[in-house]
Amino acid sequence: MSMRVTLATAALRRHPARTLLAVIGIAVAAALLLDMVMLATGMSTSFRSLLLTRGYQLRVAPKGTLPFDSEATIDGGQALVAALRASPDITAVSPVLGSTLALPGASIPSTFALGLEPGVQGDYELQAGSDFTLADGAIIDAVASRMFLSRTGAQLGDTITVAAGLDAQLRTAASTRRVVLRGEGRFFYVPNETPVLALPLPAVRAMLGPTAADRLSLLMAQTRRSDSLGVEAVRAWIERTSPRVTALSIDSAIRQVEERLSYFRQLAFILGAISLGIGFLLVSTLITLSVNERRGEIAVLRAIGTPTSGILVQVLLEGLVLSGTGITLGIGLGVVTARWLNTILRDFPGLPAAFDFFVWSPSATWRALAMLLVAGTAAGLLPAWRAAAIPVARALREDAVG
């Protein structure tokens, strides 16, 4: 076998420029295939891990909407929270009310605000300072995003004013509150470019007035059973008992997001197939030409007793060596280009900061690259078969007379 490997590599070394070009071609094809596999599987992987950041398997949104897809809110929020918390199948419930609050006197006119309950919130992780409490005094606490701090120029410990219910005719705000910035948080579901404040839920409700007194934008629920059947049972129960809401499990949320981003999956499939085709054609062309050039040499090998299978294996090995070398280079190239493409797509407006399009998924990646390796090796099958079937006497004569 080692002799056949030596002969196969020697055949490739005989034409270094040609071999180098083929290896580069396969490397680029492998890189493209790797990128497309990362794109096709990455969105689901990234979105799943994003949704499970704090362990909440269910999202409850106003009927017919995705969380924060519109300004619609859930009516009767407190009763719904109480009902969910009373369920023995649910271990935690996190209510969320989102709104835009004005920032009088600040360098930015308004900010996105989230009304949350600190003990159960699943929207951010604290990165500096301390968390807010539900204490509702003259000054309330808040956690701000880095974007909020940088755009307003505020620092932790500063006190700012937030307002709601601006009346254009009377030029007054229905409600203003003094807020002290206690901590800085990394918000999982808010786009990087959006300044955001997390405030106590009762304070946000009070600021927004009677229309928001019993309203919620979203509820997150953690189920006792984490398996898909257990989660699905709770999801169905919520939708059955609360007809005004849509309950989304991680799988159904991913399905809906994938539907919106299906263009990228289809693009990934088409380009992945093209890269496989390019790899196949490259190896097939090169090996065919190489075999045609070495008809005499192969005839000699056959004449001195090399079996047909030996010739077949040697030619197939050439395809394997070419594909293997190209794929090895392609993995490095693919990872670099995936980072570059991910940087481009992460500029998409409105996507959560932690969302990635290209995610390394070992099983999918190895499967795709194995397909390319098999395609590259199989590309040598026809020329290998033709080489093994060369009529020895005629090939020797042709080689001798030229």
Added chain:
Amino acid sequence: MTQRVGRHRGAPVSWEPLRSWMVVGVLLASISARTSAAAQPATALRGMAIDTRLAADHRLRVGDTVRVSARPGEPGAPVRIDALVERRADPAEVARREYRARLHLDQAQELLGIDDRVDRFAVRTRPGGVDSTVAAINAVAFGFRAHRSRDVAVTSSRTFRVVDRFHRAIGLITVVASAVFLLCLLLLSVEERRRDIAALRLMGISRATVVRALVLEAALVSLLGSAMGAVLGWVTSIAVNVHFQSVYRTPLTFALITPGILAFATGISLVLGIGAGALASWRLVRTAPLRLMGR
């Protein structure tokens, strides 16, 4: 010249929320409480326009009466369908599968219970008066902010700019892959002519003539390949458009072959063909003819 005024002092405000609420109402009402136009006195009903997708999915026609509500579960108000609206070929809407309904402003305000409130309105100014009008509105504004239409367009077109950059990046990778493939094929096709070249040289044909002949041949092969590629691309673009237009139910054109794209592809192909032909033939004519013959 128009400018837009949003209700918040901040980024341009979209009308999406209002539409989404209406959509929910229309959806629920159209399925559960459809009545015939004849059952209601026509004069008492307000009219609305719905998109053709909603009409097709729920078998609604002009003249039908549906009930619309701002919130799920509420009985809502009866509304007559006065028009069907074909969706624009807007890339921003292509992946959104929601339905659209258009109501009169006062009708929507009444339905939503938001008396005398709007999400935004557009203002037409005299030519050259956009900046001064925006400044004047913002100087007196409280609770809303004026934006130039141009600025709104820039903000809302960010999605397309990102997709465009992504397409260009992917295009660059595929062009590199195709170029290497093409280069390899053309080099091989010239290399395969070793014996022909040796024969020509032995007959006394000059090196320059042989090189010119091979380069011309490579250029012709490239041109022929480009023409076949253009036909294949045209057929593929039709298939892509038919597929995606049916998947997304939109008249949007997804793949378009422009003269610029044709010129770019043919140019790349020609440059690579001529380059590869010249390189390979120059290498071969410098080798002794008998060696090319394998002697």
